[in-house]
Amino acid sequence: MRKHMPPTRAPDGSRGTAMRHPRHKRKRPTADAATAAAAEHEVHPLADPARPIPNLACADRFEEYYRAQLGRLGVTGSEWTRFIKTLHAPLPVTFRVQPVGIGTLGDECRRSFDALQAAGGLPEVTPLPWCSSFAVEISKEALKTSHEPALAGLQTWLSKWGALGACTRQAIESMVPVALLKVEPDHVCLDMCASPGSKTTQAIEALYAGGAATGRGFMVANDASPTRCQMLLRRCAALGEMSERLLITCHPAQSLPWLPRLDASAEAEATAVGGEAGRYPAGCFDRIICDVPCSGDGTTRKNPSIWHRWSQEYALEMHPLQLQIAMRGLALLKVGGLLCYSTCSLNPLENEAVVAALLKRCAGAVEIVDCSRELPELHRAPGLTSWTVMDDALQEHESHAALQRSTALPAALKRRFVPSLWPPDPKEAKRKLHLDRCLRLLPHLANMGGFF
Missing domain, CATH: 3.30.70 (Alpha-Beta Plaits)
Structure with a gap:
């Protein structure tokens, strides 16, 4: 995403909390003991024998959910078989x-x-x-x-x-965000959720393109967890002298503070942006890596345990936090700068739904950059312009208002469905928001993990 004019409203800086487990307990279908015992020993036809799936119910829901979502991209028939078979195979x-x-x-x-x-x-x-x-x-x-x-x-x-x-x-798909950002030696860069640090080290190496660092660029790598920051520090220490251009911070990404400007024009620029000094401070980063926490259901090749614990409700938990982090990233971005929003999830509620909400909230201040000609060697699919919002029982809900009127779900679960989960009008999604410019990296297209 490119920021080409200051935002017209202040970003939502409120804190969010990622929950590990859904609060709403799913209703399990009744079955007799014999049927349940047989299901426990059933074998998935595409699973790697070395990595069996103990809970086929979750795997079946996963396949049903994504058959409905990715069918809009033409992932049907033999291509669907290739897609799901690749998801069961280990990564190279x-x-x-x-x-x-x-x-x-x-x-x-x-x-x-x-x-x-x-x-x-x-x-x-x-x-x-x-x-x-x-x-x-x-x-x-x-x-x-x-x-x-x-x-x-x-x-x-x-x-x-x-x-x-x-x-x-480093996984192939994980290298794509930094490759698209085209970091240069003069750029001030931020990795908002940096640990374990592979993207951070990739960006630091880009700052040193051509040999010794000739520009004033540097890297800020942030993570909210002190333990993960230690992991990040160990990974980056291996870079030796190149790590002198690195600053590691430990702070919730959705409320990262502004970086003090190094030039004398900061106050004048802030005044020009907001009409008065400090109201809308100028951005401070040229490039931002916004690889947010997610459900991670695109990583089944690396983490096969996802097959027997997958739940649609993880996406409901992640969506608000992802939106908060991305909004904060855009607030920290310089006008003309680039931010790459990415997840290792296949779920449109964590991907296109977040991007659409960002574009609507920023009211023309940001746009999706057309990267169709970038990295031509990389096989990819376009972003979705429409998708279906379902609950964990895979019941579709046409709109937020219709879901709130429904009596099928308890009130506690209804509150977790926010309006920004639903897709925009189809014409707006393609012609105004250009959601089709997003990149979906599907495993069967380039022998990688699922990524957005």
Whole structure:
């Protein structure tokens, strides 16, 4: 998203809390003991035998829900089978190497990997030049437990160069936000929910493009958890001298304070934006990574436990917090700056619904940037312009008003459905909001996890 004029209203800075478990207990269908016992031993036809699914009811609801949502993108028939089958398969091992020109360490790392490949015995290796990365067609579990010399050598290589900071284990889809933001040496950048830090290190490397840092750019990496900040600190410490351009903060992302400006024109710019100094302070970041907390249901390839605990109600819990964090990010963004909103969820309630609400609240102050020509090597699907709002029993609700009139749900659950969950008018969604410009990374299109 690009900010091209100041917002016309102050962002909602109220705090939000992400709940781990839904408060509303689902009503389970009645079944006799024999049927229930048989269901426990039933095997999912597409599940990896090494990663069985103990709760098929959740997996069935997952498939029914996304068959309805993604059918609007043409994911039906044989393509649906490919999609769901890929979601059950483990991810390949992927890693990012420091781009050429940053320093000698990255170049040595590349030469070392070339020698490892030349020795033979590795599975198929796919270079990904758009993100300075490689994909090895083997799962991390198989790599970790293998006793083959070539694979043991790869595991040793990843550990060695990862500790030196020249190589970072990172999923392909996770590299996309920073690649789209096109960070430059002069940019002041923010990662709002940074831990464990792979996107942060990717952005820092971009600040050093061409060798030693020549601009005034730096990176602020934030996380709300002190424990996760320690993890972030350890990950970034491996970058050595490049970490001198890094500031780590521990603060709720939805209420991050403004960064003090380094130039003398800050007060004048703030006055120009809001009509009086301090009312609407000028943005302070050129690039913002807004990878918000989410239900994570696009990560089944990495976290197969999602199959037996999936619930639509997780999206209801996440939506308000995601909207608060993204609104705060836009408030901190400079006019002309870029913010990338992303999740590892497939759910439109956490993705397009949040983006649509942002655009409506900002009333023309921001727009979705057309990235259709960016990263042409990356296979993707467009964003949804319409979707269905359902409860956890997969009952559709046409509108917020209709749901509030319904007697099928308890009042406590009704309160968790907010109006911004519902899609805008179809013509507005495509012609005015341009929700189709969003990028959906579907697993079967590029052998990756689900991402938005």
